[in-house]
């Protein structure tokens with residue numbers, strides 16, 4: 001997609017395509033050949049500094065700004081081919097937008113603000129108020145249904161904005177810096193709320209922000225935008241661990257790695273044995289696989305280090321070697337949560353997926369590596 005502002009926009013685009021000089025044309029090229037897909041249920045974040053073109057890009061999706069060129073396909077419908085009528089119907093029923101400055105109707109109470117989209121869509125009073133109450137509950141606003149916007153704090157106003165958007169069960173939710181005007185604590189609170197909602201509602205969203213920490217927290221995938229182009233598109237881990245160039249690397253340096261890196265990435269492969277196997281069998285398997293520890297599988301799995309296994313008396317059973325508690329986490333758990341489990345058990349953590357497959361273990365060394373903390377050798381160098 002392209003969006004060029006200025007009366008000579010088409011000329012500008014032709015010149016770009018012909019490889020000609022564009023200096024003499026008075027245009028601003030806000031979005032330059034950006035292309036991306038958003039999966040159903042995904043939160044896709046567009047992150048960039050002021051002026052990078054994120055607002056223009058997102059407005060082009062619903063034609064609040066008309067793209068200069070390109071294709072927008074939402075749910076298999078060619079948005080650029082829609083008539084004005086189809087566009088306004090779809091904007092009302094299928095797409096919702098949350099802005100930084102709330103945009104609430106000042107003379108309507110919270111309940112009526114939240115029900116507004118349904119009212120415009122012709123939904124009867126009883127039905128729309130019942131739906132509005134449901135969403136108000138969902139965003140944690142029960143009790144303020146009858147208040148007016150001026151009686152609410154900024155954080156509450158934005159919850160109302162979110163509730164109003166969600167009330168229409170939008171197929172696509174667009175959020176343009178929704179939390180940027182809020183205090184840090186309230187902002188964190190609303191990010192948590194959004195994450196919780198995203199899980200419950202499985203909402204497909206495009207979220208704009210200039211804050212990488214926010215992008216890493218709420219995004220399933222993130223596009224880093226600069227000068228109207230995507231520099232990199234990837235998961236939070238891709239951005240932090242595999243930045244594509246120095247621009248992304250500079251942002252990623254300050255990223256809270258413990259809240260981004262997953263147990264799946266940090267895990268060390270372990271040899272998995274059944275609880276009925278003998279110590280000799282477990283040892284042989286450990287050596288054959290070249291791992292450093294063994295996970296004894298079962299309803300309460302546990303870890304034995306390779307070092308210990310090598311030195312124990314073969315006459316004992318594997319069960320005798322259980323030493324303490326072992327937490328089990330999902331591969332998607334962040335190191336932050338893994339560390340908290342390690343602290344409470346004092347042991348390595350077992351990483352097991354939803355199908356019961358052991359992915360590996362995370363011990364203190366794996367955490368340090370995952371956090372990218374330089375080793376003593378690296379420090380000395």
Ligand SMILES: Nc1ncnc2c1ncn2[C@@H]1O[C@H](COP(=O)(O)OP(=O)(O)OP(=O)(O)O)[C@@H](O)[C@H]1O
Nearest residue numbers: 005028030048049050051052053054055056057210
């Ligand atoms: N209506 C307009 N007419 C002309 N130029 C515009 C218009 N809107 C935006 N621009 C320009 O397009 C470029 C991208 O602006 P845009 O607002 O999309 O960026 P942004 O990343 O959303 O920035 P911000 O976070 O400050 O809103 C900027 O150079 C801006 O000055």
